[in-house]
Amino acid sequence: MGAKNNESLDFLSVFLTGLPGLEAQHGWFSILFFTMYIVAIVGNSLIMAAVQTNPALHEPMYLFLSMLAVTEVGVSVSTLPTVMGILWFNAFQVNFDGCLSQMFFIHTFSCMESGVLLAMSYDRFVAIYSPLRYTAILTLPRIICMGLGITLKSVTLMASLPVLLRRLPYCHTNILSHSYCLHSDLIQLPCADTKLNSILGLAIVLATFGLDSLLIVISYILILYTVLGIASGEGRRKALNTCVSHICAVLVYYVPMIGVSVMHRAAKHASPLIHTLMSNIYLFVPPVLNPIIYSVKTKPIRQGIAGLFSCKRELF
Template sequence: MQETPFCLRVGHFLPYSMSDSNITDFTNPSTFILLGIPGLEKAHIWISIPFCTMYAIAILANFIILLIVKLEPSLHEPMYYFLCMLAITDLVLSTSILPKMLSIFWFNSREINFSACLMQLYFIHCFSGMESGIFVAMGFDRYVAICHPLRHSTILTIPMVAKMGLAVVLRSGMLVLPYPFLVKQWPYCRTNIIPEPFCVHISIVKLACADTRISSYYGLFVLLCVMGLDGIFIAVSYNHILRAIFSLPTKDARLKTFGTCVSHLCVILIFYIPGLFSSLTYRFGQNVPLHFHVLIGNMNLLVPPMLNPIIYGVRTKQIRDRLLRFITHKG
């Protein structure tokens, strides 16, 4: 039973096969070999430039969001607390991927310890799941703010925000926890070569020479629990939100209210669309080169941490004004 090839950050699936010449007798490799982007090895140094730029922007922009929310008392509200959770998640997610990727591109450092690979796998899937959960929490915040504005402060209290954040962390952490244990129990007698620049669940499972249906079924279960349920919750929230917006009496009121949701909608689309595109490419693009699949998978993980804080910084007047005041004051 092969795991359903669907890539939405939490489940990263790539079509590839290993040559029989790579088969060895080892069962528990001490290291894995990360190929980076197969077929584009000569261009690794050039590919590293945009990746390094994206990482630098992601680190700087997310730290700025955290600093502004901390320094501005007027931003101590549920929406901005959720935004801080998103910024922290993006920082951890990008940092769990980029340093090793850049070491492959710059220094040809392809080896990764087996335990380090499992740790990277856990962080990538865990914090991707957290990001999806945070989008649900932010969607609920928008729903309450638009559909029940008079009750917003009583429903989304600070303790409630903390409980929602804790629920997001525990859900993702517990669901992903079996991944490294399942991966660790399989024998690896084929190869230790991973044709990607980082470790993800399905890439390692494909290397095992055993019946890995447990991992396949569990990977599909996690995918449905995280992406499936979160997508349904977000869709239900925006169904109520749009109905409330269209019931407003004037066009200006509708546009102004809808404008409060634009940032959230943009980051959701950035989160889901690359994964959907990668899945469709896998299913219907059999002739698409492997390096294209890998690049799309990389964009799926690396672009959102860079764009999320920029979108909220540009679209949110309070953050934009506080940043301009800070820059002007320093100037």
């Protein structure tokens, strides 16, 4: 279960952890988790399909929403193999390189999701601050460039993490504390100095999630300032109502992330099950809730999804 040097990394395995203390209930939890995966993947896929097929949804707000759906499908698909492997087949062992790959995709899609939420906050600011120039500012080429920029930034930053981890020696039992591979878990395994890995990981967190969340807050301060300048109460209400879905998406994404961070620092001696459940909430809840939030709060999305099924009925 260990390796003495980098030459034996090809034969190194890591061992994942399921739900500590609830191993006997894995069958029941597998139903819950599989249902969440289905809701997340199908729900976000329906949003992507609705935006793609309905010309009325080819607007900046809905194009950014489809980008958000892509990242959430990516996060769900990245965690699915190991989580369901443990719950269905008790497959706790995973190849080291496979673990590094999963870590890279989980963190990359999470970083992309944060970037898309920031882009969506900018979209809401432009829509409220300058509604007459909204589509002139957020043109399709600019939206595509923003999406490519978010993707390139995420891939570039996260690519260094597995590279540095693979250069380190591993010489003790390699047991992780989750049912998937995270960088914060993997840097605990090497029997060498991981200070560089820790510093790099912190720098990436600050440059992505930290900076994105700060800019989202600034965006909403500017939005609130702009809304308060609207003369009519009805106008202020309508302007703020266009932001409700995005505010919910931001809270659903960042509140569990902050909760996990606080748990790791302030409740280190809490039950391992608590830490596991918090981490699962952070990764699983946003992909499940966001399609529901946008479907309930955004009428054009509901109509677009309904249109997909009406087209299918006409075909048959």
